[in-house]
Amino acid sequence: MNDQNLDNAVPPASTDSLLSSADIEFLLYDWLRVEKLCERERFADVGLLSATMDEEIGGIQLPQTVATACFTWFQSANIATSSYPMLTMANASLLLEYGTDEQIETFVRPETEGRFFGTMCLSEPEIGSSLGDVTTRAVPDPGGDEGTYRVHGTKMWISGGDHELSENIVHLVLARAEGDVPGTKGLSLFIVPKHLVNNDGSLGERNDVVLSGLNHKMGWRGTTNTLLNFGEGTHTPHGSGGAIGYLVGERGKGLSYMFHMMNSARIGVGAGAVALGYHGYLDALRYARERRQGRSDDGRGKDSPQVPIIEHADVRRMLLSSKSYVEGGLGLILYAATLLDESETADTEADRARAALLLDVLTPIVKTWPSVWGLKANDHAIQVLGGAGYTRDHAVEQLYRDNRLNPIHEGTHGIQAKDLLGRKVIMAGGEGLKILVEEMRSTLAEAAAGASWNAESGALAEAIDRVETVTAAVWKSAEPVHALENAWTYLEAVGHTVIAWLWLQQGMAAEAAVRSRGDSALRRGKIAAARYFFVHELPQTGPWFDLVESGPSTFTNLDDTCL
Known part of the structure; x- marks a missing residue:
């Protein structure tokens, strides 16, 4: 399936008896849509949407490790198509954790059956990752049940925000309930479905969620990416303005x-x-x-x-x-x-x-x-x-x-880097980083029992030591602005150290398998890749750690008129 066909397809514009190019494109789009619907049904029928969930919700309680490994096959085959079930599974998982029994029955069960798809609606046109500045608001619905709100606002960059691949779309919308405090502590989460759901599970009237625009992307074209308006008055469910939303859990969380x-x-x-x-x-x-x-x-002549x-x-x-x-x-x-x-x-x-x-x-x-x-x-x-x-x-x-x-x-590269250095490695008094270091050194102890990975173990030990010393040095006296200035380099260095650790495990496992079960291309390949990573990749962490530890203020002190 070529995602570009979906991106370029348009409705038919000709009334001639012969098919125009627009007609053909529309028929192609419709065929691809039907094929995707069939894929959705097959994916759901074999239980993949609910694979990791409890049996009571229709799941088979598959370990996350197995489910993740299986799902990479779908991502490799077509990343855009696989985005719809990925978002839906994550949406359903959240509601299983925090939703009421009624919300789970109304929205999660149809998601596990492949009838409803899910989204996450965080960003806004002028607010990307700065979620504390979200302007979407929610007002208690005077005519609705407790926990029912009217949602007004605009959300941007919503993957799978509108399409015809499922009966309904379950939007999880981050909004500020009327009267709640500014910033992230005043944000609440609401279920805002594309179509309301009747008490018997059938689809009701259209909710006031409107597709305002499609973002035309460089890639990933088979996943619609949308601008959505909530509560603009295009639809008036239950005779009143605002998109109907249902509070998930507690306000402010x-x-x-x-x-x-x-x-x-x-x-x-x-x-x-x-x-x-x-x-x-x-x-x-x-x-x-x-x-x-x-x-x-090898010097052979041009006639070879x-x-x-x-x-x-x-x-x-x-x-x-x-x-x-x-x-x-x-x-x-x-x-x-x-x-x-x-x-x-x-x-x-x-x-x-x-x-x-x-x-x-x-x-x-x-x-x-x-x-x-x-x-x-x-x-x-x-x-x-x-x-x-x-x-x-x-x-x-x-x-x-x-x-x-x-x-x-x-979360961009830079945001994840700040999260790692600014929060994750120092939270709980640095206990999480301590656990990671302990796990990596445990592998070093295992490698010490043999001699074939001595050089790699020594290089990894040095990198692990640098993770500890550089982290401590960064936070010893630095203010957050300066400590986080080179966070992206820190993430690269720690990331490479972690991957080297995992490659040491794979290399030793492959070598042990050769001894016990014989040689194979798979095992030789693992060993070759592991040794490559230690020779060509891990050494890069030295200069990276040096840079972070020295704490240059290249960017903080930069006059932006120089750019």
């Missing part, structure tokens, strides 16, 4: 509730970045094995046959680095999913709390590191294909365009 969905979405973004990077890497690998160009550097480009060192460099990024990133995503499982199912409360705290610390890295380095793998894929990669004859250019969104949405 909307942002904390929304983070339940946002953190889930951030793991999903990291997984999507890995999937797109992996897809591009595999396309480039296949092309490099088939494409013949140039001759070997051309060789597959995979025999050229620079192509191998790009492929091996890409492999280290995407498979290292996949290890990170699955480790995060494992922590999510442990935070809910570990035997003791202490173990559950430990896993949750470690996941909190890692979440900015889980979202951002694959978004940056998975995109680099897509960049390499275009380069391996050369001029062909820059054309639409191959998928790698679209994969790059799609992946370019991931460093932006669900």
Whole structure:
């Protein structure tokens, strides 16, 4: 399925007996829409929408680790199409945690059945990540039940905000209830469905939620991205102005509730970045094995046959680095999913709390590191294909365009970096960072039992030491403005350290498997990628840590007239 066809399709404009180009485009759009509806039904019928949920809601209680691994296949096949179920699953998960029994029955159950899709509505046209400045307001509905409000405002950058792929769309809207305090502490969360739902579960009248515009994007074109108006008076449900919304949980706790969905979405973004990077890497690998160009550097004459480009060192460099990024990133995503499982199912409360705290610390890295380095793998894929990669004859250019969104949405690279250095590594007295360091040093102790990874272990030990010392140095005397000035470099350095740790685990596991079960291309590939990461990638953390520790004020003291 080509997402660009959906992006360009328009309704028919001709009444001639012969089909015009506009008619054909509309028919193509309609066919693609029907195909997506069938995909939605198949996805829901096999239980994937509710896979990780409890049996009482129709789920199969699949571990998050397994579900995450399975879902990356869908993200790799078509990231735009997979966004609809990803958002819906995160939406349903939030409501299962904080919604009432009635809200779960009315909205979550149809979501798990694939009949309703979900969104998250945070940003506004002039308010992106600065959510404390949200202007959307909610007024208690005088004619409604307790907890029913009338919502007025505008939301921007809403993925899946309007479409015809589902019977209904369940918007989770961040708004300020009338009379509540300014800032984030005054924000509440409301369910604002596209269509109201009757007591018997059937669809009622149209709610006052209006599509005001579509954002035409560089990539990810199969997911509509919208500007939505709430309560502008286009529709007047129950004979009154304002979109009807239902309060979720308590007033003033909307942002904390929304983070339940946002953190889930951030793991999903990291997984999507890995999937797109992996897809591009595999396309480039296949092309490099088939494409013949140039001759070997071994001194053979010009009359020797051309060789597959995979025999050229620079192509191998790009492929091996890409492999280290995407498979290292996949290890990170699955480790995060494992922590999510442990935070809910570990035997003791202490173990559950430990896993949750470690996941909190890692979440900015889980979202951002694959978004940056998975995109680099897509960049390499275009380069391996050369001029062909820059054309639409191959998928790698679209994969790059799609992946370019991931460093932006669900919190930009810079926002995640400030979250990591400014909040996560110092929260709870630095306990989360302490747990991460303990886990990494535990792997070093395991590696010490053998000799084959001594060099890598030594390099990792130095990087782990720098994580501790640099974090302490940054916060010893620095004001937040100066401490956070180089947060993005800090995230890169800590992220690379974490990935090196995971590669050491994978390398040792692959080596042990060779000893016990024999050699294989898979195991050799893991070992090669692990050693590449330690030789070519981890050394970059030294200068990065040096820069953060020295605390240059390049940007704080910059006169913006110089730019």
